[in-house]
Every structure is written in structure tokens, then in C-alpha cells.
Amino acid sequence: MTIQPNQQSFQTFLDQVVSDLAASYGGVMVSIGDKLGLYKAMHNVGPLSSAEIAARAKCSERYVREWLNSQAASGYVRYHPASGTYELTPEQAAVFADEESPVFFPPAWEVPASMWLDEEKTIDAFRTGNGVPWSDHDGRLFCGVAAFFRNGYRANLVDNWLPALDGVTAKLKTGARVADIGCGHGHSTIFMAKAFPKSAFLGIDTHEGSLSAARRNAEEAGVADRVTFEHVSADAYAKGKFDLICFFDCLHDMGHPDAAARHARTALADNGTVMLVEPFAGNKVEDNLNPIGKLYYSASTTMCCAHAISEKGNYALGAQAGETQLREIFTQAGFSTFRLATETPFNLVLEARL
Template sequence: MNTPAIDQTKLNDFITRAVGDLSAGYGGVMVSLGGKLGLYQAMVGAGPISAQELAARTACAERYVSEWLNSQAAGGYVDYHAVSQTYELSAEQAMVLADEDSPVYLPHAWNIPASMWFDEAKAIEAFRTGQGVAWADHNGRLFCGVAAFYRNAYRGSLVSAWLPALDGVVERLEAGINVADIGCGHGHSTLLMADAFPRSRFHGFDAHAASIAEARQLAGEANPGERVRFEVARAADYPGKHYGLICFFDALHDMGDPDAAARHAASTLAADGTVMLIEPFANDRVEDNISPIARLYYAASTTICCAHAVSDGGHRVLGAQAGEARLAEVFRKAGFTHIRRAAETPFNLILEVRR
């Protein structure tokens, strides 16, 4: 068998890319540490700051802080001033690394790949057997990572942009309707809507009991009263009828039988109601999904989304890069005739679905 000739330039380019990815993995640990230790937050508005000053501000050991700062400077996550040997966090870097209410805050998201490493043995077994891995069987860092990753994105766009993109839905929410949030997780999306629309009533459903317990705790802190309820229920059998709005927030593709979920939505939706489907952004063809964001979603889909869908029956395993055409097919089979892309972001598709 002939060994193909090696193009040294292509090899070097690929090694550079692979090492860059490895460096990013190391850097993620540093980002998580910086967030949890308050290092980024202590740099906000401080201007150029030395390792000694930052260590004093955060009650951390200077030698560790110094090395951490150098890792941040090397990766472009802070700016380094060579003359004064100080470090500075720009306003743009602070939005991503220090402001926990920013729609682009990312440190908590590193819990997701951490959980993927913890669950590597389960993923290997799933590859070899074809069996699934249930959501509840993943490492606990997954749940808080996913909730935090999506919470700020929803906070930045859900009420201000996505709901207004749906025909007549904001007006109905302002007047008062029943809303079902299917696969609500920790309930961040449910509570955001409840806060914005005090005349409507919101019901959050999720099959993961621990997430519902967390959602109830968060609801207790937000104190929306009886207008918000969280219950353990599956997407194909949650209670209630005549919902004016049914929402699926980055959840349908995780379900083992999305067709059954769509049929149940059709049976519980009010005659003039709307389904809002939020899904990871994807084009319909693999060749059109060659990007860092698509790579992130495909990787998470491999070990989390597809694995859960298989464990949940695996009737139709959509994956996190389903694309609009396959998503629309699910709802057309359930009897819906109106499916429209209402909005999109680099991370999400927002689809409006009606009868």
C-alpha cells in the first residue's frame, strides 16, 4: 500500500490549528478559574493593574495570579503593558468575562466541556453499543453550564427581540394568556417572560426532576406568585389545554420523540395560539455548517443531545444542528401549516409555528 506524499505546508498549518485548539482547551480552565475567583471582576474599571495589586484585591496568592495573568495576556484575554508590567481588562473583554448579566458572558459555559470530559467513559460506551446517555446521568456541571449559557442569551433577546418577531404574540401576552415552556430546565426563560408580562400565566415543564427543583427555588426568589408553576412532565404528556403560546427553548432536538412533542403541542394549543421554537442555528446541509459555532454544536450534540435522544426512545434523533427544513417537517407532520423563520442570531433559529 502506497503512503501518500505529505505536503509539509498543509501539515504545519494543521498542526498549528490543532495546537491552537489544545491551547483554547487549556485557556478554558483559566477562564473558569478567573470567573470563580473574581479575578476578572476585580479588574473592571481598574485600568492597568499589577499582579500584586490584583492578588491583594482578590485575596489570592500573587505567584498564581501572576501566572494566570500571563496566560490571559498570551491568549488576548487581557491587555499587557510591557513598560509598566501591568495588565488591563478592556470594556469589550469585560462584557464577555466579567459582567454576569451580559448576553455574551461566557465563563460559566466552560462547565459544559468539563462535564463532557467527566462523562467520556459513558460516551465511549454509547459509541460502542449504540445506547444512549440520559440527561440525568451526566455530570452535574452540565446542568448549571447549560442553564447559565442560555440564561443570558435569553435575557438579552427573548423579550426585546424574539417575542416581538412573532405575529401578535406580545399583544396577547400583555392581555393575558396561558403559556407553556416545554423542557424549561432551570426556568430562566419562564421567569423572564413572567416578569415581562404580569397578566399572563406561565407553566414550566421538564422531565428532569432536579432541574424543576432548581426552577422552583429560583421562582421562590423571584416571587412571581401563582402566575408561575413548575412541574415534572414530559413533552408528550404535560397537562393543560388552550395554551396561547407554547415554547421550546433549545430543547426539541434533545427529545427522543420530537414528533410526539409536536403532536401534543397541537392538541394543547389554543385555536389561535402560537408555538415558538428556539433551536441552535444551523443550515440544512453539512457543507454549509463549517464554522466554529457549528463545530461547538456538533460536538455537544455528539455526547449530550443525540445521547439523550437515543436514551429517550430514539424515534427521531435530530441533533443540535437539525436545520430549519427538518424542524419544519416535524411540525408539518403534526398538522401545523404555518412555519416561518421569525428571527435568527449566530447561535439560534427562532421559528414561528401555527396551524
């Protein structure tokens, strides 16, 4: 017997799917607009014609006009029918044109681009149960992830997250030793080094390509004198000397997060602190059935769980691990204090102490 769908529910669901499909097309348009400088050509100048925007960006008008209409249909630019012009509002500019904005999003579309390019690896992983190491992904992933998190760290790390920890900012001002685990391109390490010139920073990662980028970024930022980067795992760096150990959006990617937490305990100096920054998540699946959960569960399927499985450990936490699972790992590692220090719509910021 075939069960017929409720027509109203069916239409609502179909509308949702079409909207999601349109959004995936729109992501390509955002990436193109960013790389061609189309958003910047519209920034802070008011309404412009397609010809004016094309001239400012040095692009073909006919392509630009079609792109503008896609953006207007997405609600990403404003169209003025009476004059046939297009405008980037201040709100839209903060997301698409201002590279220093904490919500500058265009580079984030590099991540789903890499997910498509790595589709065959993911399909094979599903069928075999094997993992996909971080280093095996398409190169657009590394740049996309670094850029996606960079401005959020810039906006929050020094001004909000570190002050939410007990006594950490005072130590950093007078001179502390800091380890940044899974540092990637080094943005988090560098932001701290610029803010606290009396402290010394070590960034560690197992992806040499990212470490090379981190070293270049440190040189360009003028902090190479107090920042070093090493190719070493999260359970093998120096012990007993760090006042602050940071895990930025990386613990859930590890196959052995328990070993990383145990090593952090031995690597801390007396009265040291671990700062654990993880994707925002509730503790139950039903708590995460929302747009943020949709974003993180999807990325976690192809990246986070896949890398953890490749390490053949006891865990594949995924990006929506939640505070309860994270607390259990640090409690079992010997930490006596574990608390939620602060949060953003995208992150949980947790503090662990001995």
C-alpha cells in the same frame, strides 16, 4: 506506499490543532478566573500589577501572575510591557466580568468540563449504540447549560423574539397562558413572567433537579405567584388551553419530537402559537463547517443525540438539525404555518401555527 503530506498544509493544520489544544487549556483558566473573582477584580479599574490584582481578589500573587500571563497570551487581558501591568478592556469585561452581559461566557466552560467527566459513558455509548439520558450526566452540565443560555434569553426573548411572532406580545400583555417545554432551571419562563405579569406560565421538564432549581429561581425573582413547574413529559401536559407553547433549545434533544409537536397541536388554544428556539444551523453539513457548527456538533455528540437515543424514539436530530427537518416535523404534526421569525448567531427562532 506512504503518501507524504504537503509541508505547508501540514504546518497550517498542525498550527490549528495546537491552537485548539491551547484553547482547551485556556478554558480551565477562564473558569478558575471567574470562580476566584479575578476578572471582577480587574473590571473598570484600568491597568494593575499582578500584586494589586491578587490583593483585590484575595489570592496568592505568584499564582495570579502566572494566570495573568496565560490570559495575556490568549488575548483575554491586555498586557502593558512598559509598566508590567495588566488590563481588562471593556470588550473583554463584557465577556468575562459582567454577569448581566448577553455574552457573559465563563459558565459555558462547565459544559466541556462535564463532557470530560462523562467521557467513559460516551465511549460506552459509541460502542453499544445505547443512549445517555440527560439525568445521567455530571452535575456541571446542568448549571453550565442554564448559565450559557440564560443571558442570551435575557437579552433577546422579551425584546426581540416574542415581538417577531404574530400577535403574541399583545396577548401576553393582556393575559395569556404559556407553556415552556424543557424549561430546565426556568430562566426563560421567569423572564417572560417578569415582563408580562398578567399572564400565567407553566414550565415542564423531566429532570427533577433542574425543576427544583427553577422553583428556587422563581421565588427569588418574585414571580412564584404566576409560575408553576411540573415534572411531566413533552407529550403529557394539559391540552387545549395554551396561547403560547415554547420549546427553548430542547426539541432536538428528544427521541420523539414528532410526538411533542403533535401534543403541542392539541394543547394549543384557538389561534395559539408555538415558538421553537433551536441552535443556529444550516440545512446541510457543509453549511455548518464553522466555529458555531464545531461547538454544537461536539456538544450534540455527547448530550443531544445521546439523550434522544436514550428515549428510544424515531429521531436523533442533533443540535444542527436545521430549519428543513424541523419544518417537516411540525408540518406532519398538522401545523399549516411554519416560518423563521428571526435569528441570532446562536439561535433560530421559528413560529408554528395551526
